[in-house]
Amino acid sequence: MTDKSNIKSYDKPAGGWGALRSVTKFWIGSEKPIKNLRAMLKMNHHKGFDCPGCAWGESPESGMVKFCENGAKAVNWESTGHYVGPDFFAKHSVSALKRHTDYWLESQGRLTHPMQYNPATDHYESVSWEDAFKLVATHLTQLESPHQANFYTSGRASNEAAYLYQLFVRAYGTNNFPDCSNMCHEASGLGMTPTIGVGKGTVVFDDFAKADAIFVIGQNPGTNHPRMLEPLREAVRRGAQVVCFNPLKERGLERFQNPQHPTEMLSNGSEPTNTAYFSPALGGDMAVMRGIAKWLLTWEREAQQNNQPAIFDHEFLQRHTQGVDDYLAAVDATEWEQIEQQSGLSRDEIRHAAAMYCKAERVIMCWAMGITQHHHSVATVKEIVHVQLLRGNVGKPGAGLSPVRGHSNVQGDRTVGINEDPSEAFLNAMEERFSFTAPRKKGNNTIQAIQAMEQDKAKVFIGLGGNFAQATPDTPRTQEALAKCDLTVQISTKLNRSHLITGKAALILPCLGRTEVDMQASGQQGITVEDTFSMVHISHGQLPPSSPLLRSEPAIIAGMAKATLGDYPVNWDELIADYDRIRDLIADTIPGFADFNRKLQHPGGFHLGNAAAQRNWLTPSSKAQFESIKLPDSLLNADIVARGEKPDLILQTLRSHDQYNTTIYGMNDRYRSVFGTRHVLFVNAKDIERLGFKDGDKVDITSLWKDGKKRQVTQFMLVAYDTPMGQAAAYYPETNPLVPLESYGEGTFTPTSKFIAITLAKSAPDNRIEVAAV
Secondary structure, three states: OOOHHHEOOOOOOEEHHHHHHHHHHHHHHOOOHHHHHHHHOOEOOOOOEOOOOEOOOOOOOOOOOOOOHHHHHHHHHHOOOOEEOHHHHHHOOHHHHOOOOHHHHHHOOEEOOOEEEEOOOOEEEEOOHHHHHHHHHHHHHHOOOHHHEEEEEOOOOOHHHHHHHHHHHHHHOOOOOOEHHHHOOHHHHHHHHHHHOOOOOOOOHHHHHOOOEEEEEOOOHHHHOHHHHHHHHHHHHOOOEEEEEOOOOOHHHOEEEOOOOHHHHHHOOOEEOOOEEEOOOOOOHHHHHHHHHHHHHHHHHHHHHOOOOOOOOHHHHHHHEEOHHHHHHHHHHOOHHHHHHHHOOOHHHHHHHHHHHHHOOOEEEEEOHHHHOOOOHHHHHHHHHHHHHHOOOOOOOOOEEEEOOOEOOHHHHHHOOOOOOOOHHHHHHHHHHHOOOOOOOOOOOHHHHHHHHHOOOOOEEEEEOOOHHHHOOOHHHHHHHHHOOOEEEEEEOEOOHHHHOOOOEEEEEEEOOOOEOOEEOOEEOOEEEEOOOOEEEEEOOOEOOOOOOOEOHHHHHHHHHHHHHOOOOOOHHHHHHOHHHHHHHHHHHOOOOOOHHHHOOOOOOEEOOOOHHHOOOOOOOOOEEOOOOOOOOOOOOHHHHHOOOOOOEEEEEEOOOOEEOOEEOOOOEHHHOEOOOOOEEEEOHHHHHHOOOOOOOEEEEEEOOOOOOOEEEEEEEEEEOOOOOOEEEEEOOOOHHHOOOOOEOOOOOOEOOOOEEEEEEEOOOOOOOOOOOO
16 A cells, blocks of 8 residues: 655765666566676667667767666566466466556566467467458458558667568558657657758757756656756756756756776765756746846947847847747846746746756756647747747757657657658658559648547557557547447557557567567678667567567567558568668668768667758748747636635656656556555645645545546555646556547647646545465
8 A cells, every 4th residue: 555654765876876777677677688688788789779668869989788777677677587478378367367457557567479369268368470460451441441551660660670660551551640749749749840941850869968057847767768868967067058957856966976896886975967947837838948148238339339249149130040039028028027937937037047058058948748748839949940040049059949758669650751741842752662653631640540549440459569558548438439449459579558448359469679680591680779869779579489480570560561561562571571671661761871880880879960051941031031920928827716626736747767659567666765566646745735745645636628628546555755836747557548539739730748737635535455476
């Protein structure tokens, strides 16, 4: 049972001995310690394998150990001595498995056999690969329209798998590509593309060592991108400013102890990872950026009056931008009262941040889902770009824009064609190379895919990795929608909740993990991924497959494609025999990949290039574009306010430290002093008192939304935490049921998981017994 004993003070820095103990625990617990240690020492090395965790880049000059705590967790979690095969499924019905926690499900081990669901017995049963592919083909070919199928992609999939997937699906006849990127960084691309012409970050890894200031906005690198902590610490050490904006005081943005520095470890020392830390209100980052711009404008006018050096980079603005005057007029018209109210920061606090920005010649601004999962996220990204443009901080060494993507190849999947709304140029290239007519109708994104299944407009769901049933918002609705399908197919490494939310027919197709050797007809194969800096790396698995029946993701996709389309529009078997042939097709059709196979021979991979980084603006005006956007009138949903409902708090969902996306590695979150549980709600101590509760009380959480439907999760323990008044935080996927399906970003369909209006009520006594992992 959850109680206050689960909260134990942890005052150590990020990394350090805590990270070493955690790595050791997962390493030994994998039951393959020697093999896994050898593999980890080859992680992120040339001729080794790319980390299956986050998308943070790597310096080619770094030492022998190139993995972080969470990368080690990912490897040992994937390469485990536990297995889930036919005997396991014969023992456990699907209904029985549903009663277990997500942690328990994944901890059972690696999937070993293709399995088909038998609704008569409520058990999965072994099926041959050929029969599995035939079942997929039968369902796809019997649909009235290709648009009745949805093809989901997780960011774990390689470039080769993703490219084959989109080729198969477009040759089949649809652009229905719901993707994990719909739920995370969609706003980054949609905010950057109209302003600078490119939807990716403009910096590379080496720029962090040249920056005079690094702004980290709505991001928690200590858990989500731990290898980022070292460049932040090094920046502080050499005198650069590291300015953090986060409602929660996150340990990784405070202090870091490098586990790879023996002297530091033996002395138990650590160093700061910031020079200033601000805690804005949830959703208040656009107002913060507007406030910084307003201070810059004030100082620019004072400089002009006093014949002092300009604050703005006028040469850059005149030569490279358009619309700055209208933008500055919008800044001028924004009242400080509105900026302070929305940002949650005072005018003096914003002045402090603006001064640090102004004194730096080279500034990098980084952000993650704390920015992108709000209703006004696109506008917020544009405002970040605007502030950078005012001082020419795009397109010069040590400066630029860095949306830090999450999963290891979520950016690469987009690059090679996983997109429900592809460009005309991309479709034309596909048609020219493969001699078929590509579908032009815009496909379903993640939200639209759920709605289509819910409305019986989609009959087949195929998931290339991930855990769709848990990763998506409005969990009961999503799961009910999946269950209405005629066929659900999950391509996976480990058991998860999505396997238990079956359509009328269901398949589990087990695939190789990133760590495992992929042998095909021409020999061992490598796959490629693109990191957050647009560097493309080749990855070669190092460990024997967990089962002789596992197939690679490209091979599974080719098997489905051949069963459905025959040898159209390519010979699928030939492509799988040698992945170089897949990469040749990518080189033929995707800009930046010319001489793909040759470039991969270079240690560290190669950079795809970025036009904006070269100050080549791919916008209609051929210039970087300012937009005169107003701040939102209110951050609260207008329909909620109109009905008179008043939330107790605003909630953001987030990861624990023993978690990656929906994968739960353990039940601890040591940086937030939580151990052995995940059902906690972090709230300011004054809010707990204001609402009539006590620290440690159990509460039921209900979200407010205009449709009036009841969305609730129960038995969450209140934990007093250093967060602004009126704010709260809790872990996903447990709180995903609170996120309304129709609550998404303006201009995007990204769920507003960082801004959920909630009310609290004291929980009834809980007599349930929590299920622990075996």
